[in-house]
Amino acid sequence: MTTLRVTFYSYKGGVGRTIALLNVARILAGHGFRVVAVDMDLEAPGFGLLSDKWVERREVNRGVSDLMLGRMAGDERPLDEFFARPTAAFTAGDLRLMTAGTRPEVLSARIPELLEDVESEEARVFQYFAAEIEETVEPDFILFDSRTGLADIAGVCTLELPDLLVVVCGLNDQNVKGTEGFLERWFAHPARYEDTGVILCISPVPRDVDLERWGEPPVEQTVKEIAEGLLPRERAPKSRRLFGRYVQVQEGLLVVLGDKRGSWQLRFPELLGEDLVHAFHYDPLMALGEPFELSPESLLYREHRRLARSLSRAHDAGRELEADDAVRLRFMEHVLA
Secondary structure, three states, rough: OEEEEEEEEOOOOOOOHHHHHHHHHHHHHHHHEEEEEEEEEOOOOHHHHHOOOOOOOOOOOHHHHHHHHHHHOOOOEEEEEEEEOOOOOOOOEEEEEEEEEOHHHHHHHHHHHOOOOOOOOHHHHHHHHHHHHHHHOOOOEEEEOOOOOOOOHHHHHHHHOOOOOEEOOOHHHHHHHHHHHHHHHHHOOOOOOOHHHHHHEEEEEEEEHHHHHOOOHHHHHHHHHHHOOOOOOOEEEEEOOHEEEHHOOOOHHHHHHHHHHHOOOOOOOOOOOHHHEEEHHHHHHHHOOOHOOOOOHHHHHHHHHHHHHHHHHHHOOOOOOOOOOHHHHHHHHHOOO
16 A cells, blocks of 8 residues: 545534644654645635645645546646645645635536446546546545535545545534444445445543543543443443433444444554544634644644554554654744744
8 A cells, every 4th residue: 555545524514624634634744754635625625724824825726626627628737736835834744735726616516417427437537536646746645624414525535535534523412423324324335445444533522621520531531441342331420411422422333333344454454442533622722723733732732643643553654653752843843933
């Protein structure tokens, strides 16, 4: 495996999916991996909204929609013209961003037509798109930011493109039940590659300081118990609602995932139980500033880094992320300077 394709998906928005993807991308790039991050959320694009501090502005910000529509019309301009270059403050490594571009609504409207005949050349345009990135850039990772829900582009991103699917799910009832329903349909879909791996990220979860006040154990302990299927029912926290959500995740989502894990675990033998379930804490400072100004001392940044480590284990390059001290020094040099 030269390139690992990873799709970040969530059934609902507002769970920190795009922020997690971009932070993971810059962390991986900062550790020497070559990374391409692609905004495939054509109806609610996010990459193009990054400030000038993080992305160099061009006269025309071409992206996914311009590339794919152009290629279908015979446009052969170099792939490099469709990447947005992150600034040195964003990442110290080899990271290329591709926004949704200038015509995402046009591409989105054409998807049903392109996928009408699954055996046609038109139905393969997304595969050709990913293959062109792999052949031209030779990245270690391509990270796709998917549309939410069950839209056509979400199906492309979750069924056709990934080797590994990162599912980000909130703890409310809509998120948990909706994600469980999505996974059941996804596993049953005839177009799914059977060896596509799945990582679950619960986001956001309460801070430990709040959990302590409610009489709940720390999130890390609970998530470990969830991943191992050992969440003890006899535990009696004050907050029954939160405990019930964790039980719902364990006995719903994790059962669905666990039943199917055998179909892909041989492909990713390096992934441990701790790699398969992650949790991202709520960070109140996120509402006050840029998402990429998180210090490496912050809990959310460290959790994004744990996910980046899991993805590095899934890659066959044999390289894992550096020690925390090295990461902290690099962050200080390139972000806080």
